[in-house]
Amino acid sequence: GESVGLHLPTLSVQEGDNSIINCAYSNSASDYFIWYKQESGKGPQFIIDIRSNMDKRQGQRVTVLLNKTVKHLSLQIAATQPGDSAVYFCAENPPFNQAGTALIFGKGTTLSVSS
């Protein structure tokens, strides 16, 4: 299985499987985190977000887990479908500084779903 914090640049799953995408964030003071899905030729699309005072949040077929101890974020997609195939990015919002409310994006993971 995957180790906590291990980022995989690609993930291949079968339709119907559950997918887990991991992300390590950089700033321990970040207070807001977002997962985005980006399809080819399109801009990032919001999936789900979580604030630092939570450790889990669920949406429709998606769950985000936040582990502040090891600065780790994960996205779980239930019953993965071919339409879920895309590049997934996590993003963090560090405390307001000269960069305003910029988002810092992590390395993307390309999810490929085969039917």
Place this chain on the structure above:
Amino acid sequence: DAGVTQSPTHLIKTRGQHVTLRCSPISGHKSVSWYQQVLGQGPQFIFQYYEKEERGRGNFPDRFSARQFPNYSSELNVNALLLGDSALYLCASSSGDGPYGYTFGSGTRLTVV
């Protein structure tokens, strides 16, 4: 309701030239942010504008500049283009000055030759 619209969708420029990219936010959104996405990487923050004032600037050279107009649309300008400026330039809008409710446009693909 129209989303975030960016123009042009594709652009080819020569090294040393200047380029202007345009963004129209979602109606009612007062904040516009610009990001650069190099192929194979995540977006990198360039600028944020809220209520026509610059609220944040990323680690980009002074060749990059932006402004926001009274109707909240925005322009990103890049002078003295380099090959390394080739990227997808993304605009995101939100109603407040925070990152909540960010909506991204589809971007402008800039190629510098």
